[in-house]
Amino acid sequence: MKTLWQYNENNNIDEVINIQNKYNISKLLASILVNRGIKENVETFLSPTRYDFYNPFQMPDMEKAANRIIKAIENKEKVIIYGDYDVDGVTSLAVLISFLKDRGLLVDYYIPNRLNEGYGLNNQAIEKIASQNYTLMVTVDCGITSVQEIELAKSLGIETIVTDHHEPGEKIPEAIAVVDCKRKDNKYEFRELAGVGVTFKLIQAISIKLNLEEKEYLKYLDIVSIGTVADIVPLIYENRTITSLGLKLIKCTKNIGLKELLKTTNFNLIDSNTIAFGLAPRINACGRMGVAHLALELFLTKDVNRAREIAEQMNVLNSKRQLEEKNIFNEAEVQIRQNNMENDDAIILKGKNWHNRCYWNCIF
Numbered sequence: 001m002k003t004l005w006q007y008n009e010n011n012n013i014d015e016v017i018n019i020q021n022k023y024n025i026s027k028l029l030a031s032i033l034v035n036r037g038i039k040e041n042v043e044t045f046l047s048p049t050r051y052d053f054y055n056p057f058q059m060p061d062m063e064k065a066a067n068r069i070i071k072a073i074e075n076k077e078k079v080i081i082y083g084d085y086d087v088d089g090v091t092s093l094a095v096l097i098s099f100l101k102d103r104g105l106l107v108d109y110y111i112p113n114r115l116n117e118g119y120g121l122n123n124q125a126i127e128k129i130a131s132q133n134y135t136l137m138v139t140v141d142c143g144i145t146s147v148q149e150i151e152l153a154k155s156l157g158i159e160t161i162v163t164d165h166h167e168p169g170e171k172i173p174e175a176i177a178v179v180d181c182k183r184k185d186n187k188y189e190f191r192e193l194a195g196v197g198v199t200f201k202l203i204q205a206i207s208i209k210l211n212l213e214e215k216e217y218l219k220y221l222d223i224v225s226i227g228t229v230a231d232i233v234p235l236i237y238e239n240r241t242i243t244s245l246g247l248k249l250i251k252c253t254k255n256i257g258l259k260e261l262l263k264t265t266n267f268n269l270i271d272s273n274t275i276a277f278g279l280a281p282r283i284n285a286c287g288r289m290g291v292a293h294l295a296l297e298l299f300l301t302k303d304v305n306r307a308r309e310i311a312e313q314m315n316v317l318n319s320k321r322q323l324e325e326k327n328i329f330n331e332a333e334v335q336i337r338q339n340n341m342e343n344d345d346a347i348i349l350k351g352k353n354w355h356n357r358c359y360w361n362c363i364f
Contacts, residue, residue, distance in 0.1 A: 012034055015034050015039060016030045016031050016034050017030070019033060019034065019039065019042060022042075023042050023043065023046070025046070033045070038236075044241070045236075045240060047244075048240055048241035048244045048245065049241075049245075050214065050218055050245060052238075052241045053204065053238065053241060054188065054189055054190060054238060056201040056202070056204045056205040056208070057205060057208075058187050058188045058189065059179050059180075059181060059186070059188045059198075059201060059205075060178065060179060060180065060181075060183045060185055060186055060187075060188075061177035061178050061179050062177075062179055062201070062202070062205050063205075064161075064176060064177035065138075065161045065163070065176075065177035065179050065202060065205070066202065066205040066206045066208075066209050067209070068136070068159070068161060068176055068177060069100070069136075069138070069161070069202075069206055070206060070209055070210065072105065072135075072136050073100070073103050073104065073105045076104075076105070076106075077105075077135045077136055078108075078132075078133060078134045078135055078136075079100070079105060079107045079108070079134065079135070079136045079137075079138065080107065080108045080109065080110055080129055080132075080134045080136075080137050080138075081093055081096055081097055081100075081107055081108070081109045081110070081137075081138050081139075081140060082109070082110045082111075082121060082125070082129075082137055082138070082139045082140070082142070082143070083109065083110075083111055083139070083140040083141055083142065084111070084112075084119060084120070084140075084141040084142050084195070084287075085111050085112065085113075085114050085119075085286075085287035085292035086141075086230075086231075086283075086284055086287050087226065087227055087230035087231065087279075087280050087283045087284055088141050088194050088195045088196050088227040088228075088230060088231040089111070089140065089141040089142065089195060089227075089287075089292075090111075090227075090283055090286075090287070090292060090295045090296050090299070091196045091223045091224065091226050091227030091230075091283075091299070092140035092141045092163075092195050092196040092198075092199040092227060093109050093111070093140055093296050094223050094296055094299035094300060095196060095199050095200060095203065095220045095223050095224060096138065096140055096199050096202070096203065097109060097296075097300060098220065098299075098300065099203045099206075099216075099217065099220065102216070103206075103210075108134075109296065110125060110128075110129060111292045111293055111296065112125060113290050113292075114287050114288060114290055114292070115290045116290075119142065120142045120143070120145070120146055120149075121139065121142065121143060121146040121149035121150070122149065123148075123149060123152055126149055126152050126153045126156065126158070127152075127156070129153070129158065130153065130156035130157065130158055134158055135157070135158065135159065136158070136159050136160075136161070137153060137158050137159070137160045137161070138160075138161045138163065139160065139161070139162045139163060139164065140163050140164075140195055140196075140198075140199050141163075141164060141165070141194075141195025141196070141198075141199075142164055142166075142195075143160070143162035143163070143164050143173065143175075143178075144162060144164035144166050144167070144168045144169075144172075144173070144178070144180050144182075145166070145168065145169045145173075146162075146173055147169070147171050147172075147173045147174070150162070150173040150174065150175050151173075151174060154174065159175075159176050160173070160175040160176065161175060161176060161177045161178075161179070162175045162177065162178045162179065162180065163179045163180070163195070163198045163199055163202055164178075164179070164180045164195060164198065165180060165181065165182065165193050165194055165195045165197065165198050165233075166180070166182065166195075167182050168180060168182060168183055168184075179198060179201075179202065180198070181193055181198070189237075190237045190238045190239075192233050192234050192236070192237075192239060193228075193233065193238060193239065194227055194228045194231040194233045194239070195227065195231065196223070196224050196226075196227030196228060196231075197224065197227075197228055197233070197238065197239065197242060199224075200217065200220065200221075200224045200242065203217045203220070204217045218245075219249075219254075221242060221245050221246040221249050222246050222249040222250045222253045222255060222258060223246075223255065223258070223299060224242055224246055225242055225243045225245070225246020225247055225249070225250065225275070226246070226250075226258075226275050226279055226280070226283075228242050228243055228246070229243060229272050229275040229276055229280070230275060230276065230279075230280035230283070230284070235272075243272065247270060247271060247272070247275075250262075250270050250274075251270045255299060256301060256302060256303070256304050256307045257297075257298035257299045257300070257301055257307040257310065257311070258279075258298075258299065259307070260298070260304070260307040260308045260310075260311040261279060261282060261283075261298060261311045261314065262274075262278075262279070263311065264282065264311050264312065264314070264315040265278030265279060265282070266278075281318050281321075281322075282295075282311075282314040282315060282317070282318045283295045283314070285314060285317040285318040285320075285321040286314060286317060288321055289317050289320070289321065291317070294310055294313060294314065294317075295310075295314065297310060298310040298311060298314065328351060328354050331351050331354075332349050332351070335349050335351075336349070
């Protein structure tokens with residue numbers, strides 16, 4: 001198949017020439033940058049470094065969140081991390097759990113079952129967590145709209161830190177800290193981080209507070225980049241820095257589980273396609289099949305044999321998920337043809353055995 005490349009001729013020829021000469025790049029690349037509105041910080045866009053991360057304490061409540069977690073570390077509190085079941089949630093959990101364990105804090109986690117509980121916090125989960133005497137709950141990739149659930153947690157003696165990247169509702173949860181760049185009072189200079197990106201900024205903030213070496217949070221960029229690419233956030237500014245540095249780290253990753261999962265994908269080149277079409281579907285398949293904890297265990301295990309076993313299981317789950325989606329899609333096509341709906345503006349279909357863990361049971 002032949003590929004035909006098309007690009008817009010740029011009318012701002014002076015800007016194009018200026019960027020071309022200033023950064024010693026081709027006219028085509030300079031034109032693309034101008035067309036995308038990238039006229040400043042071009043070096044950061046083309047070759048981001050670890051010095052290009054923004055100050056995490058510009059985020060709402062970041063100081064409060066970091067201080068409260070440090071207090072939990074010092075007092076050896078019983079802490080639970082509550083996260084989502086998709087790639088962004090699982091990688092957020094893996095990063096925060098690993099970082100806190102390295103600080104000597106034994107943390108547990110809770111992932112709601114996609115099939116039975118759905119997304120986000122729920123009362124039943126909160127009550128279960130309270131019954132196990134946790135004093136602090138940190139949410140990752142969720143929580144910004146869980147006003148009632150966090151109020152319940154508070155009434156049951158649990159303090160909550162929310163870290164999220166979704167749009168807030170009219171009311172912010174009454175947690176001890178709510179870290180979200182999409183808050184109306186946000187002053188952070190970039191608001192398009194994935195959930196795992198916000199988690200990364202949290203461990204960066206804690207590291208600064210504890211005077212840790214940069215490597216103590218930078219070493220997780222391989223996992224952070226996976227969640228960032230998989231969540232389809234714009235790969236600009238800080239997301240681009242995360243992804244660029246993370247992809248380099250994936251090539252030499254020390255994460256045993258990630259190494260084994262990479263082997264199952266059969267991708268020779270490590271780039272964003274490897275994440276989007278190789279790693280992410282296998283991680284997501286666990287959540288869709290109701291076993292998201294498997295993907296998390298993969299990133300946390302130190303046992304290479306267990307990592308290999310889980311990676312193989314994830315590969316099988318992904319194949320099963322692909323087959324189910326294919327069957328649903330084929331049945332949907334038959335329904336469309338039988339009911340002469342090919343030219344309808346919108347088509348809503350249903351099937352007896354169509355499972356909500358697949359995407360095709362929605363709108364065509």
